Amino acid sequence: MPPAILVRDLKKTYPAKPPVEAVRGLDLEVRVGECFGLLGPNGAGKTTTVEILEGILAPSSGTVELLGKTWARDESALREAIGVSLQETKFAEKLTVLETIRMFGSFYQRGRPPEEALAAVGLEEKRDALVSNLSGGQHQRLAVAVALVGDPELLFLDEPTTGLDPQSRRQLWDIIRSLRERGRTIILTTHYMDEAERLCDRVAVVDHGKVIALGSPQELIRSLGGDHVVEFALKNVERATDLAPYLALPSVRGARPEGEAIQLTVTEPHVTIPALLDHARKHAAELSHLSTRHASLEDVFVSLTGRHLRDE
Amino acid sequence: MSDRNPFHQLFLARMRDFYRQPEVIFWVFGFPILLAVGLGIAFREKAPDEIAVGIVRGAGDEQTLAAFDAKDGFKVKLIDAADSENELRLGKVAIVVVPSAEPTLQFDPTRPESVLARARVDAALQRAAGRVDPLSLREDLVTKPGARYIDFLIPGLLGMNIMSGGLWGIGFVIVEMRSRKLLKRLIATPMKKSHFMAAAIAARMVLVIGEVTLLLFFGWLVFDLVIQGSWAFVMALAFLGAFTFAGIGLLVASRARKIETVSGLMNLVMMPMFVTSGVFFSSERFPDVVQPLIQALPLTALNDALRAVILEGADVTSQLPRIAIIGAWGLVTFVLALRFFRWN
Numbered sequence A: 001m002p003p004a005i006l007v008r009d010l011k012k013t014y015p016a017k018p019p020v021e022a023v024r025g026l027d028l029e030v031r032v033g034e035c036f037g038l039l040g041p042n043g044a045g046k047t048t049t050v051e052i053l054e055g056i057l058a059p060s061s062g063t064v065e066l067l068g069k070t071w072a073r074d075e076s077a078l079r080e081a082i083g084v085s086l087q088e089t090k091f092a093e094k095l096t097v098l099e100t101i102r103m104f105g106s107f108y109q110r111g112r113p114p115e116e117a118l119a120a121v122g123l124e125e126k127r128d129a130l131v132s133n134l135s136g137g138q139h140q141r142l143a144v145a146v147a148l149v150g151d152p153e154l155l156f157l158d159e160p161t162t163g164l165d166p167q168s169r170r171q172l173w174d175i176i177r178s179l180r181e182r183g184r185t186i187i188l189t190t191h192y193m194d195e196a197e198r199l200c201d202r203v204a205v206v207d208h209g210k211v212i213a214l215g216s217p218q219e220l221i222r223s224l225g226g227d228h229v230v231e232f233a234l235k236n237v238e239r240a241t242d243l244a245p246y247l248a249l250p251s252v253r254g255a256r257p258e259g260e261a262i263q264l265t266v267t268e269p270h271v272t273i274p275a276l277l278d279h280a281r282k283h284a285a286e287l288s289h290l291s292t293r294h295a296s297l298e299d300v301f302v303s304l305t306g307r308h309l310r311d312e
Numbered sequence B: 001m002s003d004r005n006p007f008h009q010l011f012l013a014r015m016r017d018f019y020r021q022p023e024v025i026f027w028v029f030g031f032p033i034l035l036a037v038g039l040g041i042a043f044r045e046k047a048p049d050e051i052a053v054g055i056v057r058g059a060g061d062e063q064t065l066a067a068f069d070a071k072d073g074f075k076v077k078l079i080d081a082a083d084s085e086n087e088l089r090l091g092k093v094a095i096v097v098v099p100s101a102e103p104t105l106q107f108d109p110t111r112p113e114s115v116l117a118r119a120r121v122d123a124a125l126q127r128a129a130g131r132v133d134p135l136s137l138r139e140d141l142v143t144k145p146g147a148r149y150i151d152f153l154i155p156g157l158l159g160m161n162i163m164s165g166g167l168w169g170i171g172f173v174i175v176e177m178r179s180r181k182l183l184k185r186l187i188a189t190p191m192k193k194s195h196f197m198a199a200a201i202a203a204r205m206v207l208v209i210g211e212v213t214l215l216l217f218f219g220w221l222v223f224d225l226v227i228q229g230s231w232a233f234v235m236a237l238a239f240l241g242a243f244t245f246a247g248i249g250l251l252v253a254s255r256a257r258k259i260e261t262v263s264g265l266m267n268l269v270m271m272p273m274f275v276t277s278g279v280f281f282s283s284e285r286f287p288d289v290v291q292p293l294i295q296a297l298p299l300t301a302l303n304d305a306l307r308a309v310i311l312e313g314a315d316v317t318s319q320l321p322r323i324a325i326i327g328a329w330g331l332v333t334f335v336l337a338l339r340f341f342r343w344n
């Protein structure tokens, strides 16, 4: 069986005053039935990549195959096979939820009944509400329902949860999980690392139009060398520039400055912390802050690029 | 069944988008009727104005007064000699008579109503003094439906409505969908682009039937407008016009990403035709040098053809040149629009 998606050396340059190289040689392979995440900061090229995969944007160069087919040869078959939720579609305000789903459903040879797509996203009670009266989260769920109504083998969701409140995000996560359980292949873009960690079987971390890391969230986190992060700050030390003493502490796998503080990637915090306290005492330094947490994809991104996914 | 028919679903979406917006319904159906009512009243045919005559108090004023009969359209009043200049200047009277054996007429010869009054006052005074007219004239009054301003106006309003309906209903709506990323979302489905276009045009056609019927029915009901030619021909012209202005709307909308852009473009296209194509007044008022240009505009051809059928009962053959102009605009703009159209 061919992979759900195969991308080789994809490049896209937008013609602008200085041309924008949005995608610069990207490779991907997505397996059938997995939920695959594209994780990256604003402007990384996620939407550009996804819209090329969806066949609504032409690449500058490179090859794209979906389910063993290409857009050039099998456009109509591929259109039937994919479902799409764009980053920022606003549906017609004066149609109701059901009318919108039904209209999109009519474009497909074989689709799911509109009512079923509606139920899949839990919007039954908004069935006859005008689109203009939906909340942000409901509108996003409608977008997912519209993506589902053609009963696609391959589902593209571009930042489905951006801008939603935590409760709406959780609702959408449940919907996406249940889709994966039904054996759909899902490509999800996001810049929320927790979302990617929870939902995706595998994640490609994208930065400046390239994949800079690939693997399951656990693999990526493990690549840091430790599952935990110990963060501390010293009161009377101006700014720790020399990280070597901390790297020498037991069970520490990595160290990096984080503002005024220092973050250590460690395998066993209960071993590192007493050693860290000893070290501070020996150098007459006082801790102003100490915390530990599980390492996340955010830490992976920071360790790879020195930047955060979202600049807050 | 129709639930799974994409053309039908797209058509329904267009219609729902229309009839669920009361303000749009007003602009399409209500506004032309309001214009017809307003302009019809403002320019209605009035009974000829009364002739206001001032007679200066003094010897013989009673006798002079008796020479004027209200039946003949005179409105006479006595004034003081000192006031006569003022009354004339303010237009309260059209003419002043100073009675005497040789009465004096005071009036401003540059004012048409004063010149008219002079002739009428002269005749009244002469007859009162004993003149006998050698000839008695009979009058046959010919203000008939078909020759009034409202008759001129209603076909023009039809044309205007067909134009703005095509530009707003197609051009504006499409750019709005583009700016909402809805067009992009639609082409990510197996939807046929031809279905999308056909549905938008079909919805326009259905609305045009309503627009034309309503305005003509209203014209008949309120202003006794009579359609001299064939109804079917009027409708066919309206369809042709709707098609052409849909094409122009599509062309205007083919690349614009923002609503502001398309609104500006549409005004740029419509304003010259509003003014020159004979909506509110005849396009023949413009100088001869620009006439070939004006006559080549689609709205001029549409308005002239509609007037010819509605007011003169013209047949299809006589209107072929105008039909050709309208059709050519439609064809050319459609081809260009489809060529340049930007879906995402």
Ligand SMILES: Nc1ncnc2c1ncn2[C@@H]1O[C@H](COP(=O)(O)OP(=O)(O)OP(=O)(O)O)[C@@H](O)[C@H]1O
Residues within 6 Å of the ligand: A014, A015, A016, A020, A021, A022, A040, A041, A042, A043, A044, A045, A046, A047, A048, A049, A087, A191
């Ligand atoms: N139509 C366009 N013309 C010119 N530049 C563009 C265009 N679309 C996107 N870009 C640029 O290409 C780069 C990648 O954009 P893209 O939308 O793919 O990023 P993204 O990863 O989806 O970001 P976000 O998280 O903000 O959605 C950005 O620098 C963006 O400014």
Ligand SMILES: [Mg+2]
Residues within 6 Å of the ligand: A046, A047, A048, A087, A158, A159
């Ligand atoms: Mg994006």
